[in-house]
Amino acid sequence: MDFTIDSEQKALVKAVRGLITNVYESSEARREATATDPGFTAWEKLAEMGVLSLPFEATPVEVSLAAEELGKVIAPEPFVEAIVLAGGLIDALGTDEQKKQYLDAVAGGEILPILAWMEPGRRWSADASAVTFADGVLNGVKAPVVQAERADLLLVTAALPEGGTGVFLVEGATAVETTITNDGGRAATVTFGDTPAVQLGEGGDQTAAIEIALNRARIAYAHEALGAMETALTTTVGYLKTRKQFGVTLNTFQALNHRAADMYVALELARSTIMWATIVAADEDTTPEQLATAASHSALQVSVAGSHIGLDSIQLHGGIGMTAEYSVGHYASRLIAIQHLIGDADFHRARLAATVGDHDVFDPIG
């Protein structure tokens, strides 16, 4: 059992941190980026540094380390959505030709791929029902689809005529209606009306592969959330030490310090689970069931600790925490968004409940 990272991984962290804190040097810089389309500005630089190729060339550990650094500044880049999830699915399912056609361009930042998998009224199901595929065309509605308007390539999950779910590629224009998300990002409702589409990979029911890709993405998102939680706490601690009320700094008040201590407890416990989940994902012997369990355990930590830390950060700041000009509210907002991208606490409790009766003691290293 080893939770430490090696020197190359440390160098990666340092490089990504240097790049991303330069682009988003303050929450004001992030606000400026999200105010204009497409809502993010570091993509090319991340491509140049090789960050966008990590899921295809490195292990889940490197992917997670990068995601955590992006989370620390709540970078609005769709790294997990486009690279880990959509790119990961092309890598996992695509034919050799499709991989050759797309992966280099994705890693180079030339093509932004997005997976359209969520459907109106449904909750984080890996299979599709609202969009169907038949006779070379897609019909139906997907929503929300993160950054759909900006996407060069949509990967669309769709119900197959013979049953099961496939993944289909759509290039170019589709009917897209974009909304600004609660965390300043972009998401859209995408409508397919006899839209021509090409099958990704060899065909057949691909629900299992979609589920694996979603679980890997969940773990990367959890690291993004971990980075966000860490900054939210650090910012709050800094505020408690400097802000004066009644003639003294806030850290004079024990009640406030104890709440900060509880946030730290939540952060460290979440960190343990989330790091472990990445180690599970990186282990070649891990089964899809073990991956799903690890993803759900870390998603549950993200939900509970993310709300706790995000919302208490606002509370401990008082009114300033409510303002768009100050950073902590944006962290809370991003943490809430991540919870609802990866599946909320009740969803993951229900997933874990399916197997909780099968074992005696749950052994994370067994």
Added chain:
Amino acid sequence: MRLQLSAEDQAFREEMREFFTTQVPQDIRDTMINHGEITRDQIVRSQQALNAAGLAVPGWPVEWGGKDWTQLQRHIWHEEMQLAGVIPPLAFNASMVGPVIATFGSQEIKERFLPATANLDIWWSQGFSEPDAGSDLASLRTTAVRDGDHYVVNGQKTWTTLGQYGDWIFCLVRTDPDAPKKQMGISFLLIDMKTEGLTVRPIELIDGGHEVNEVFFDNVRVPVENLVGEENKGWTYAKFLLGNERVGIAQVGASQRNLATAKDKAKQMGVFDQYKSRIVDLENQLNALELTALRVAAGSSGDKPHPASSVLKIKGSQLTQAVSDLFVDLEGPAAITSRETRIFLNNRKVSIYGGSNEIQRQIIAGTILGL
């Protein structure tokens, strides 16, 4: 980063599991697993079984029966012991007074006490807390005044756990009332509980049980050779002792075993589905706790406590209480007559002793967050 234990640690884990589940008397493990009343005799037999195999005091120096284990191995030893329902070695002996004597005591005092302490031939009690000095330990007022070859001890200790069984008591006593700071002028003294003038009085707790006591000292004469280390340096030894309390502080193995028992119970009662979500939540939190304990154990260098030890104490005690709460709820209306409810009430103590959770939050706020 790596998921599995090293081959060496994995083998160690299996060796521990094998020993604890086959070599410790079954009646003891059954009582623990079924939440029965543990007797003094069972505690002694359990420790002696461990000591005979060299597994009672791994944290001590090797020459006194310790093991040259890593922090991770000590963690595994403790967790496997708890998972198997083995009673851990008596903390007062194994992790409190023993290491202090082994580290700071004279050769004579080591030879006199350490073998008997490891084998629980002497049952130690702890004499730290006083009525006006709980978390603020340094405020203690029990005095020891030198009179020839003896100290004369007067005062009162309280919360002396299992003091009714104690043969000897290790005490912090004030030897210099004029010291410039209250932490100075305290000494660490070993006292035979049969000495004239020493009386033990039971304190009844909310669970109806008797596990803590008051201990009164009325001109108790203690030979000077029972002083550990130097006079007036007791605070240093006490801090060392309290640092040792951290091994197994999260009690994660015990909570895991209890949760597994709760699952079985819920299934037998036909209410498993009703409690599934709560069980999942507890299992998720216990997993986070176990992984954090592994991080702390793997990250500890030497004998310095990892700064996140307070996280383990806070969350560990909360989960001990939460799992015991689940047992009470599983009882339904029978809870009002159930032993589980008394255990639940008794478990309120775990967030109070060993530095209350509020003290732990102070430590996190002060030493980790810099507040």
